[in-house]
Amino acid sequence: MGRWEPNARGRLEQAALELYGERGYEQTTVAEIAKRAGLTERTFFRHFADKREVLFGGQGALREVFVHAVAEAPDSAAPIDAIAAALEAAGALFQERHEHSQRRQAIIAANAELLERELIKLASLAEAIADALRLRGITDPAASLAAEAGIAVFRVAFARWIGETGRPDLSRVIRESMDELKAVTAGASRVDTR
Amino acid sequence: MGRWEPNARGRLEQAALELYGERGYEQTTVAEIAKRAGLTERTFFRHFADKREVLFGGQGALREVFVHAVAEAPDSAAPIDAIAAALEAAGALFQERHEHSQRRQAIIAANAELLERELIKLASLAEAIADALRLRGITDPAASLAAEAGIAVFRVAFARWIGETGRPDLSRVIRESMDELKAVTAGASRVDTR
Known part of the structure; x- marks a missing residue:
């Protein structure tokens, strides 16, 4: 992980929880989670296999x-x-x-x-x-x-x-x-x- | 259940267990289970929602x-x-x-x-x-x-x-x-x- 992504993992978890709460787990995509966290999908997949594993x-x-x-x-x-x-x-x-x-x-x-x-x-x-x-x-x-x-x-x-x-x-x-x-x-x- | 299908439920369970053991659960179809039990698929679905529920x-x-x-x-x-x-x-x-x-x-x-x-x-x-x-x-x-x-x-x-x-x-x-x-x-x- 580069230093330009401080606490990427924590930010992705936080963004995912927010979105799952707001829209429902089913309706949320990895792209939306990454966007909410201010990160790329590629960064998401460096930390988690899929949207379920964030939890x-x-x-x-x-x-x-x-x-x-x-x-x-x-x-x-x-x-x-x-x-x-x-x-x-x-x-x-x-x-x-x-x-x-x-x-x-x-x-x-x-x-x-x-x-x-x-x-x-x-x-x-x-x-x-x-x-x-x-x-x-x-x-x-x-x-x-x-x-x-x-x-x-x-x-x-x-x-x-x-x-x-x-x-x-x-x-x-x-x-x-x-x-x-x-x-x-x-x-x-x-x-x-x- | 008609009397021409004595113990249909038990026969279907038995047939399913045999086939899951022989071929694997994934590879077995409802049609095969019914056939092994000497019954129809329709009879199967009168007793079980799907092949998982037999278990x-x-x-x-x-x-x-x-x-x-x-x-x-x-x-x-x-x-x-x-x-x-x-x-x-x-x-x-x-x-x-x-x-x-x-x-x-x-x-x-x-x-x-x-x-x-x-x-x-x-x-x-x-x-x-x-x-x-x-x-x-x-x-x-x-x-x-x-x-x-x-x-x-x-x-x-x-x-x-x-x-x-x-x-x-x-x-x-x-x-x-x-x-x-x-x-x-x-x-x-x-x-x-x-």
Whole structure:
């Protein structure tokens, strides 16, 4: 990337979200996104394979943060604690992007193809986390169950956080959701809600 | 359905699974499925919207069994116990279809479109279970977390069961997986595996 295109990637993401929100995802073209960002289509395709991937470009970083946090947890950490550490690390990625995340989620929820893509990405994230747990010597099915449970907590917490106004703390919502999962699986008949 | 087409639906499912296994899902046409089943294309379309839906025709029944079991659990049952009862009821649906389930899963795993469809169906199943829990007075996020955790247990147990030979007992695998989820979320550092 040349220096004449500062933060091209971020500008393209921002322009795409605006246009998807204004006109709908289906109706927006790559040419329009590039124009809104003040960049060329060629620059767009240097950063993203297609207009769908603009919405999923952060998934690689998310996976890396998750897997790294699981791998780096102390040897003595139980699988669920390694997962909790990974969820908090992932939460930090989004903390400054509350409004962005709200807009992105609204666009995805409105389109079946995008929703399927999101689910595939989350399933592959769960697989990556399970692999990271296996590298710690956790056998199946514990590794798969811990990873799936972690993704469930992440999804539920993320949806709650998206629904809150102001500048809610995603780490707090994740911790609360993890505590509630623990209470639920321990057989609590009613769980404290805030 | 006329009486000259006994078990047309089952015959079409069987024929489709055979052909998808032999030729691949992409390469198989509705005409071929109908022919293999000894039925007409018109009969096919009386039972299924398209060749993809042959693989997902059981999802309505699965959802009904899940939701009914959650609704019928005793008032005193904790959410996780209502979920466990629903998982066992769902398991009974598949018990006699081990080989069928193995073949179906192999076909789905080989095709990204089918895999996305499967994930969407599972996500909507989790939503239906969460709704059934809310009708029992369980508030969110406990309802969502219990439902997501239940689907995670179901997926992991189903995959283990598919991988076993002989006539493994799906209910047993589900119970074991639920116990392992409980152990994992309780912070067990190693979980007994069998």
